[in-house]
Amino acid sequence: MLRTLGTIARRGSGVHVVRRSAYSTQAEEKDDPNFFDMVGDYFEHGARLVEDKLVDNLYNQIDEKGPASKGTSVDQSHRRVQGIFQMMRPCNHVLQVTFPLRKDNGEYEIITGYRAQHSQHRVPTKGGMRYAPDVSEDEVKALASLMTWKCAVVDVPFGGAKAGVKIDPRKYTERELEKITRRFTMELAKKGFLGPGIDVPAPDMNTGPREMSWMADTYAMTHGYGDLNAHACVTGKPITQGGIHGRVSATGRGLFHGIENFINEATFMSAIGTTPGFQDKTFILQGCGNVGLHSMRYLHRHGARCIGIQEYDGSIYNEQGIDPRELEEYKVQNGTIVGFPGASPYEGGNLIEEECDILLPCAKEKVITANNAHNIKARIIGEGANGPVTPEADKILLKMNKLIVPDLYLNAGGVTVSYFEWLKNLNHVSYGRLSFKYERDANYDLLDSVQTSLERKFGKYGGKIPITPSEGFAKKISGASEKDIVHSGLQYTMERSARQIMTTAQRYDLGLDLRTAAYVNAIEKVFKVYSEAGLTFS
Known part of the structure; x- marks a missing residue:
């Protein structure tokens, strides 16, 4: 069944509305699609759009290598492209583990955890827990699967993975959380789902440096014993x-740089009816966790004004x-x-429906639906969370000339710095040392x-010629610190x-459909990795 999707495309120096066709899937026919179907639908649409180009490229390679007839080589190319697509779609490995927890009060509980490895076209696989x-x-x-595409977009050489433990961490003590984390780490390591060159988790919702230190210590003292690189397991x-x-x-920070790259493009801003730059722009934030709070801070520094926060x-x-520094201090003291x-x-x-220039959904998936x-009145939607916009909502927002900066690009700052x-x-050495x-x-x-040189040319009459470094040069005169290098590398990655x-978008005439x-x-x-690796099908 065909559907049409209205987008904005550039023609010459102007902007016009075009219609492009796409295939409706089960994920789009319901307003609350399964998240896995939702990501799969976005993949399918992109795959259909690029398929002919990949077939042509592969056909030209085959035709150059041998005397096969053009008809045969085109058919071979088409089958191979379809075969590689089939390899790219599913998760390669999915692990479910259950184990008992003895709580501090003496009660027992069964804990369930998952780890999925979507693609090993690059190793190790990478994804949060x-x-x-x-x-x-x-x-x-x-x-x-989203992590696979996210890493590819920002050229980070990892395959995609993700882990989750089915608990509400607010209901457990620190000692209980440590026991859960260390046991889950052991289960992953035993099944080959953890290791510096195999699978490398990172923090995600309700986890942070504390949990990562427990995981690294557990792995280094057990399966990684004797491995010099053991602490690179997370x-x-x-x-x-x-x-x-x-x-x-x-x-x-990556979210800020991601929006910055598009908000300073006059063509995109003209298409949505606003002016370039952050100055005097208003934004509403959904989710005031680690991602949301730091995004708020960076946008505020560059002239944008946060007018609302939804928790x-x-x-x-x-x-x-709303001042981000004052808000952060209040939240630390009060927990809300x-x-x-x-x-x-x-x-x-619903606060996210209020008038503003930028909306930042940084909480959870599927918050904007049909x-x-x-x-939604915001002109720019920056997806700080994973999958906050459903396919049906995405179609509606594009028809309304909204610029959606997608999750697989915008929140890739975390995996970039994890890399x-x-x-x-x-390397076992700090950057800059x-x-x-x-x-x-x-x-x-x-x-x-x-x-x-100046004194040799003009002499020293009246004393030495003073050479005073500028303010910017004075700050950099001692070279780049590790933080400077990380920030510079992240900014370059997001810009590129x-x-x-x-x-x-310009090559395929997609307009605002980023x-x-x-x-x-x-x-x-990802297709190029599979194709050039000369993979065979058994």
């Missing part, structure tokens, strides 16, 4: 245990703006944003050389990936 009461096998599989660790500066804020236990609103004196309780319906998409941490662990002093000495020698998405452009970009890269 979350603790949540609604974790399921389908959710973990969907997030693992990322997101504390700095003292091999972590990297900038990892905690990486996803939020699971309440929402606050202030049209004049409710009652924050710098804003009023929101008394309306039921509320028509009410930097993984490399640091394998080997060159820090040399760069500082070289910069001072440069200033001395300039001074000597944004350019690739823009180029793909999600499809990102999926096409990712599919092309």
